[in-house]
Amino acid sequence: MRLPKPRGVLSEWVLGRLAGTPSVGDAPAADGPDDEAIALWALHEVLYRGFEDASDDAEGDVGLFAVRHRLESGLEERLRSRWAGSDATADVGPAGVPAALEALVAADHGPSLADHVRRHADRDQVMELLRQRSVYHLKEADPTAWVVPRLPVRAKAALVELQFDEYGAGDPNRLHAHLFARGLEAVGLRPEYGAYVDDALPETLELNNALSLFGLRRRLRGAAVGHLAAFEMTSSLPSRKLVQGLDRLGMDGPMATYYDEHVEADAVHEQLAAHDICGTLAEDEPDQVDAILFGAFTCLDLEARFATAMFSSWGVAR
């Protein structure tokens, strides 16, 4: 993948420095949320598969690390204030975590992209949705893989059991990110990793940046698995609707196969995530309870913001 386009002075500074151009002065203040989001996204990407046109030294650049740290702290503060401002912050004990996750998900009434795709979306809208989704789905499960070494025994074993399935249970053909790439190709979109990052809405970037933040900070391990649980718990039924929508538009084939795989897989994963991962982590490390619920709330909240942004870009009232 090549470096994305800058969206303001901060990302221009960051991307220039990633490319190895000697930078002048300190990092400037961001031009706005979009500028900040793409800068942080690029700084995180260096830790995944990276950019072919970035310098390998970027990983150890303390100047870039300082910017990343500042942007991550700002993002965490923003996510926490949304969590604090919601009425979802109940007093929950470790044993109550799986039920509290269920309650959070049940109380979520964010606008449903899956319903829209199932019944009304046209082909262009679905293509746009897939481009946005590709930013995450082409590295599906990767942000959560950071968390493995940070968990106690039971949660670690359960997370790896779930991730093993995400990564195709040893079969590269069944690796979820690969299934999505094949789906993109089949509908005529570009399957390369990171192909549509320049088209990503700020909401798409924020959603991805939050996942990386949770995955990268040991302190936020609870938020990472809480996010995972909420994600899996809201996946089977919507995936089925997406399959129906793709069929309706004559887009069956590998992309429908990708979502179809998630109907059954995520029916399993949601049980593992809520009970075996989050439930046991809460029991073993009760100080993570709040982080788990914060992560779950953030997943639902960012999905709702993303859906709202998509609907408004289409001029569809929701």
Add this chain to the structure above:
Amino acid sequence: MSQDFAHPDVVLCPHGPMLVRGATSIQDADGTVHAVERPVVALCRCEKSSRLPWCDGTHKLIPR
């Protein structure tokens, strides 16, 4: 300190599916045998799934 953890092969989820670990094939209620391709599968217990014998999450739509 080492300790043995409970790690059953079959788990009944409250108001949800039955998880089965390490199965290689499952026979459904009609007698059809399905090959299992994942390390853990969720078998529908509510009988409302659109893809029996597998759970597809539909149980969550059933009022308790």
